[in-house]
Amino acid sequence: MSKQEELDQTTGSPDPILEIRDLNVYFEMDRGRSRVIDDVDLDIQRGEIIGIVGESGSGKSMLASSLLDAVVEPGVTTGEVTYRTTDGEEVDVLDLPEEELREFRWEQISMVFQGALSSFNPTMAMREHFEETLEAHGYAVDSGMERAANVLSDLYLDPDRVLDSYPHELSGGMKQRALIALALVLEPEVLVMDEPTAALDLLMQRSIVSLLSEIRDKYDLTMVFITHDLPLVTKLADRIGVLYAFELVELADTESILRDPAHPYTRALLNATPNLDAPLEEMRPIEGSAPDPVNVPAGCSYHERCPLATSKCERDPPSFERISETQEVACHHWEDVDEIPLTTEVDQ
Numbered sequence: 195m196s197k198q199e200e201l202d203q204t205t206g207s208p209d210p211i212l213e214i215r216d217l218n219v220y221f222e223m224d225r226g227r228s229r230v231i232d233d234v235d236l237d238i239q240r241g242e243i244i245g246i247v248g249e250s251g252s253g254k255s256m257l258a259s260s261l262l263d264a265v266v267e268p269g270v271t272t273g274e275v276t277y278r279t280t281d282g283e284e285v286d287v288l289d290l291p292e293e294e295l296r297e298f299r300w301e302q303i304s305m306v307f308q309g310a311l312s313s314f315n316p317t318m319a320m321r322e323h324f325e326e327t328l329e330a331h332g333y334a335v336d337s338g339m340e341r342a343a344n345v346l347s348d349l350y351l352d353p354d355r356v357l358d359s360y361p362h363e364l365s366g367g368m369k370q371r372a373l374i375a376l377a378l379v380l381e382p383e384v385l386v387m388d389e390p391t392a393a394l395d396l397l398m399q400r401s402i403v404s405l406l407s408e409i410r411d412k413y414d415l416t417m418v419f420i421t422h423d424l425p426l427v428t429k430l431a432d433r434i435g436v437l438y439a440f441e442l443v444e445l446a447d448t449e450s451i452l453r454d455p456a457h458p459y460t461r462a463l464l465n466a467t468p469n470l471d472a473p474l475e476e477m478r479p480i481e482g483s484a485p486d487p488v489n490v491p492a493g494c495s496y497h498e499r500c501p502l503a504t505s506k507c508e509r510d511p512p513s514f515e516r517i518s519e520t521q522e523v524a525c526h527h528w529e530d531v532d533e534i535p536l537t538t539e540v541d542q
């Protein structure tokens with residue numbers, strides 16, 4: 195059974211916890227408007243782990259931040275992000291007054307920001323980081339610290355040892371897990387993680403990914419895992435969205451992304467994957483460079499790098515089309531995509 199089928203069995207009919215519509219983020223720059231999220235529509239289902247992948251500068255962090263209305267000034271976020279509570283109440287995230295937004299973050303959707311490892315205060319023991327977060331949100335510290343200890347043990351850390359340590363006394367992998375525990379201490383429904391394993395070695399990355407799966411099941415979480423590392427996220431995600439040039443170009447269950455990717459860029463990402471078993475000459479780095487958000491190519495934004503591009507691609511932007519029950523793609527030539535063979539195989 196595929197992960198998607200397992201997910202459907204456990205979650206039944208679609209039950210989006212987050213509905214993202216016409217999401218745009220832009221910055222007004224001297225040289226023009228810089229659109230760093232371009233008309234993204236996406237439903238995130240309650241209980242799923244969704245991976246968002248794309249190369250550096252494709253808009254991943256902007257997408258993550260916009261889910262919490264946390265895009266840095268002077269960025270402008272437009273469109274709708276609707277959060278649905280378990281009771282069916284709808285929250286218009288981009289319209290929340292500041293105080294409510296402060297509560298909403300951490301308590302409903304919690305985020306582990308990119309580079310957050312260095313955000314621990316070096317003069318504070320880990321225990322104080324947890325207590326400060328609980329107090330700032332008006333939570334009872336005693337019961338909150340009990341939960342912190344439970345989450346830390348679920349992440350295979352010794353709670354007493356970690357809580358009594360200062361950040362510099364912990365290894366990178368321990369700190370990263372402590373950061374995830376801190377993000378979970380207020381019992382959020384959704385955990386958004388932006389490159390949570392980028393600073394870690396391969397072995398630790400793999401082990402955190404399998405821990406996250408356990409944590410999702412145990413705490414009934416929805417997870418958004420943002421990374422440039424497609425093979426890594428296939429180990430964890432039920433579905434994967436591929437961002438190219440600030441737009442979603444493919445969205446599908448993980449199995450389809452691996453076995454039958456429909457966008458040439460998804461294929462290029464898979465073929466660029468270092469695979470220990472494949473000969474080096476079969477690894478194909480993606481040629482060309484990521485578009486500048488002020489000057490995204492007309493038509494299909496990928497056409498300049500795409501081996502299948504025709505004059506239609508230079509002219510007309512493809513629409514985001516559903517090609518099967520679990521797969522959507524924005525490509526005029528998805529039916530011919532097998533012309534780009536997959537050269538490496540990623541184990542799921």
Ligand SMILES: Nc1ncnc2c1ncn2[C@@H]1O[C@H](COP(=O)(O)OP(=O)(O)OP(=O)(O)O)[C@@H](O)[C@H]1O
Binds near residue numbers: 248249252255266268
């Ligand atoms: N404060 C800012 N002002 C203007 N443009 C910005 C700002 N921050 C980011 N950008 C631009 O937004 C675009 C998307 O950036 P984003 O950080 O979301 O990419 P990313 O996919 O997360 O990349 P990476 O993996 O390198 O973090 C980039 O072109 C970046 O230069």
